[in-house]
Amino acid sequence: MSENFPEHKIELKKNEEILLSVDDMGKDGEGIAHWDGYTFFIKGALPGERVRARVIKLRKKFGYARLMEVLEPSPDRVTPLCGCASPCGGCSLQHLSYEGQLRYKEKKVRDCLTRIGGVDLSKVEWLPILGMDAAPWHYRNKAQFPVRADRAGNPVTGFFAGGSHRLIETKQCPIQHPDINDTVDAVMEFLQEYHIPAYEEETHRGLVRHIYVRRAFHTEQVMVCLVVNGTSLPHADALIARLQKLKGMTSILLNYNTEKTNVILGPSMELLWGEPYIEDCIGGIRYRISPQSFYQVNPLQTEKLYKTALEFADLQGNETVWDLYCGIGTISLFLAQGVPDGRVIGVEIVPEAIENGKANAAQNQMENVSFYCGAAEDVVANLVEERTAAGEQVQSLADVVVVDPPRKGCDGKLLDTIARMAPEKIVYVSCDPATLARDLKYLCGEGYELKRIRACDMFGHSSHVETCVKLVKKIINAKK
Numbered sequence: 362m363s364e365n366f367p368e369h370k371i372e373l374k375k376n377e378e379i380l381l382s383v384d385d386m387g388k389d390g391e392g393i394a395h396w397d398g399y400t401f402f403i404k405g406a407l408p409g410e411r412v413r414a415r416v417i418k419l420r421k422k423f424g425y426a427r428l429m430e431v432l433e434p435s436p437d438r439v440t441p442l443c444g445c446a447s448p449c450g451g452c453s454l455q456h457l458s459y460e461g462q463l464r465y466k467e468k469k470v471r472d473c474l475t476r477i478g479g480v481d482l483s484k485v486e487w488l489p490i491l492g493m494d495a496a497p498w499h500y501r502n503k504a505q506f507p508v509r510a511d512r513a514g515n516p517v518t519g520f521f522a523g524g525s526h527r528l529i530e531t532k533q534c535p536i537q538h539p540d541i542n543d544t545v546d547a548v549m550e551f552l553q554e555y556h557i558p559a560y561e562e563e564t565h566r567g568l569v570r571h572i573y574v575r576r577a578f579h580t581e582q583v584m585v586c587l588v589v590n591g592t593s594l595p596h597a598d599a600l601i602a603r604l605q606k607l608k609g610m611t612s613i614l615l616n617y618n619t620e621k622t623n624v625i626l627g628p629s630m631e632l633l634w635g636e637p638y639i640e641d642c643i644g645g646i647r648y649r650i651s652p653q654s655f656y657q658v659n660p661l662q663t664e665k666l667y668k669t670a671l672e673f674a675d676l677q678g679n680e681t682v683w684d685l686y687c688g689i690g691t692i693s694l695f696l697a698q699g700v701p702d703g704r705v706i707g708v709e710i711v712p713e714a715i716e717n718g719k720a721n722a723a724q725n726q727m728e729n730v731s732f733y734c735g736a737a738e739d740v741v742a743n744l745v746e747e748r749t750a751a752g753e754q755v756q757s758l759a760d761v762v763v764v765d766p767p768r769k770g771c772d773g774k775l776l777d778t779i780a781r782m783a784p785e786k787i788v789y790v791s792c793d794p795a796t797l798a799r800d801l802k803y804l805c806g807e808g809y810e811l812k813r814i815r816a817c818d819m820f821g822h823s824s825h826v827e828t829c830v831k832l833v834k835k836i837i838n839a840k841k
Contacts, residue, residue, distance in 0.1 A: 375416055383410045386465055390453040390824035401426045407435040437461035445531045450523030452822040463492045466826040470794045470816045478798030488815040491665045497821020501537045501658045505625055506545050506572040508559045516552040516559035541574045544585050547603055548572050555596045571625050577641035578660035584612040584639045586652050590619055601634045611639050646694045648721050653713040655688035659819045666817045667695045673788045673831035679703045680760035685737040690718030697730045707732045708740045738775035745778055759784040770796025780807035787832040810835050
């Protein structure tokens with residue numbers, strides 16, 4: 362077959378099929394190949410493979426091709442467990458062995474830190490990636506299933522195809538906990554039996570937009586929240602009666618989202634039955650989790666990641682620690698264990714998460730933790746300004762700062778404020794190595810030295826990776 366395809370050809374056209382040798386992987390797990398210096402991205406292809414691909418998009422310096430056939434497979438290629446792995450936007454690496462996934466994720470972090478951050482890795486302690494102890498299946502404790510209508514008008518669910526809002530129908534997801542799949546099945550049976558209309562994005566009609574489920578790992582408590590384009594749910598009592606029979610059912614809620622938006626949760630929440638939260642444990646600490654609260658989706662790996670953050674903080678017992686982007690206080694309470702004679706201050710912009718954090722501190726009898734509600738860049742900057750205006754030393758505000766920002770990284774104003782506070786140590790927990798590298802470059806230019814790095818696989822079968830790093834303030838020798 363390979364004789365039918367030329368090895369080199371300058372002029373390429375859309376829909377033309379070519380042979381390519383894959384030599385790398387991109388940031389989203391796509392294969393990277395080259396054709397006379399021209400770069401192609403090929404979803405589903407792996408390094409070391411020889412593939413037949415069809416050109417689907419051509420740009421000035423790079424293009425996209427669709428994988429048609431693997432002629433010479435990589436030894437790391439495996440058969441995906443899920444039939445929707447390729448079209449679904451959730452798992453981009455199911456065709457890659459787990460060992461290969463871990464190597465890819467470490468390389469991704471290394472490449473970002475050196476290319477974007479200018480980090481000399483020979484001067485930094487690199488710890489091996491924290492992989493899962495077992496195969497990464499059924500690990501997720503949260504799912505957000507969109508509900509749409511099929512061609513016959515019946516409600517169906519699944520996940521959106523990558524980069525689109527085209528629904529890929531599926532009843533089971535192998536990376537979700539089985540209790541989540543069972544809960545979604547029960548809700549879908551209710552919707553179909555009572556002919557509850559699914560939401561239509563194009564017309565902004567229909568009622569049920571999403572089924573949002575959380576399942577606590579240690580307590581086995583389950584929360585289900587229906588997001589609706591309206592102000593009520595017909596036959597809600599029948600849904601409650603059905604869901605109450607499921608193992609661990611603790612909280613049933615209705616969320617009202619009547620806006621034309623891609624945001625899943627609306628501003629109003631109604632408790633239909635049970636508690637307005639569920640509880641779970643990490644490392645012996647019990648947490649309350651509300652629908653709006655940020656809580657890591659992989660509980661076993663979360664404990665490993667937070668223990669790494671605590672280790673990197675190297676607390677002596679009497680420090681003042683700031684935990685920025687603290688969510689419901691998961692890291693804050695971990696840190697509080699290490700400063701019995703000090704204090705931890707958490708900052709988070711979501712009011713419900715702050716209330717959860719305060720309740721978490723109280724029920725775990727931790728009195729050395731306090732929380733501020735607001736954007737971290739504003740709360741910390743305002744406090745610094747207040748202390749400065751009062752004639753106090755800004756440097757006394759914090760001994761250690763821990764940040765766990767969203768994918769976009771830290772706000773520039775916050776980074777500047779942290780540098781002014783001049784803590785002895787900074788622990789940065791990141792879910793995006795590119796923005797991590799950008800922020801590290803800034804902090805290292807403001808008198809900090811990168812000391813330790815450890816990646817953690819929180820999202821098996823996806824291209825995402827968490828990273829924990831430790832920075833210390835440089836010791837500047839006084840002039841003689």
